[in-house]
Amino acid sequence: LTILGLESSCDDTAAAVLRGQEILSSVVLGQNELHAAFGGVVPEIAARAHAEKLDLAIEQALVQAGVPVTELDAIAVTAGPGLIGGVLSGVMMAKGIAAATGKPLIGVNHLAGHALTPRLTDGLAFPYLMLLVSGGHCQFLIVRGPQDFKRLGGTIDDAPGEAFDKTARLLGLPQPGGPSVEEAATSGDEKRFRFPRPLLDREGCDLSFSGLKTALLRMRDKLIEEQGGLHRQDVADLCAGFQAAVRDVLAEKTRRALRVYLEENPGEPALAVAGGVAANTALRGALEALCEEHGVTFTAPPLRLCTDNAAMIAYAGGELLAAGEVSDMTLAARPRWPLDTAAAPLLGSGK
Ligand code: ATP
Ligand code: FE
Helix, strand or coil, X not given: CEEEEEECCCCEEEEEEEECCEEEEEEEEECHHHHHHHCCCCHHHHHHHHHHHXXXXXXXXXXXXXXXXXXXXXXXXXXXCCCHHHHHHHHHHHHHHHHHHCCCEEXXXXXXXXXXXXXXXXCCCCCEEEEEECCCCEEEEEEEECCEEEEEEEECCCCHHHHHHHHXXXXXXXXXXXXXXXXXXXXXXXXXXXXXCCCCCCCCCCECCHHHHHHHHHHHXXXXXXXXXXXXXXXXXXXXXXXXHHHHHHHHHHHHHHHHHHHHCCCCCEEEXXXXXXXXXXXXXXXXXXXXXXXXXXXXXXXXXXXXXXXXXXXXXHHHHHCCCCECCCCXXXXXXXXXXXXXXXXXXXX
């Protein structure tokens, strides 16, 4: 099967063509330069850019794949959750193509796209434990099927990527913050500043990251007050301390999530990560060590498939299609769409 995937829920306009497990093309047109001056994604600007760039992304994806639109077997599109303007652009475009070609339309949950990615990249079998850590999300999911997710916990405030981005901003490092904080941390001493380890004293798998940012702000301001500014080494040490706190909290909560998952699924246990923060080497190292300790397989998709892309949407669409879960022209764009609630079925038929 040849499937066109579209993704426009945040600040990347993406289109991809997938044939079976093979990614024939995966185009991602970013918008960093449009939002840079505002220090964050501006929804109106994002919506307009998606509307303008979707055409181009789709054309590039089809040309690179060498697949004419008439050869597509289905159109999969992110129908939520995300910024409503962008999601709407994608859904309208997908409906147009589906109507023009007469091919099935499949509404995909963006989070399901991330959560199913290890199946595309590594053929991981159900069930597995997924840690989704990105710019907008942080949650533990037991992935049991293309529409069967059990949420074990997640952040109660910021997402870790957001915390990395804010940290970079507070320290005058470039965006996106994750890579620049990680880079600065390599020459830093993680023990010089004592960052908190939020929620470790609390039962369960919920996490919190907003306190780290507050702690960082206090440390930064104290240094500036004492010495009139920040030295290069201060920035490195602050980054190292911050990153170590995120790593430790995520590793400890993953340990707990693994315990819950292993009780239910003693078979061939597997942990997979997705989302942009999964690129972090310190975090990966901690998770790998944890998995080794518990005899659990560890899977981390390549970075370009960890961050937002349309290949994962096409893939998730293919799994839904195989399960007979096709949408129709009433497919609605949803700003909010939790993965595991019965009240919000995975398939976006607006009925
Ligand atoms: P979402 O996917 O939740 O809608 P998003 O599009 O912002 O949000 P992704 O594209 O998955 O998220 O990832 C981007 C985030 O990953 C950014 O916040 C970025 O700072 C973070 N990130 C990227 N590389 C690293 C790294 N090496 N270490 C830590 N964080 C990183
Ligand atoms: Fe995402």
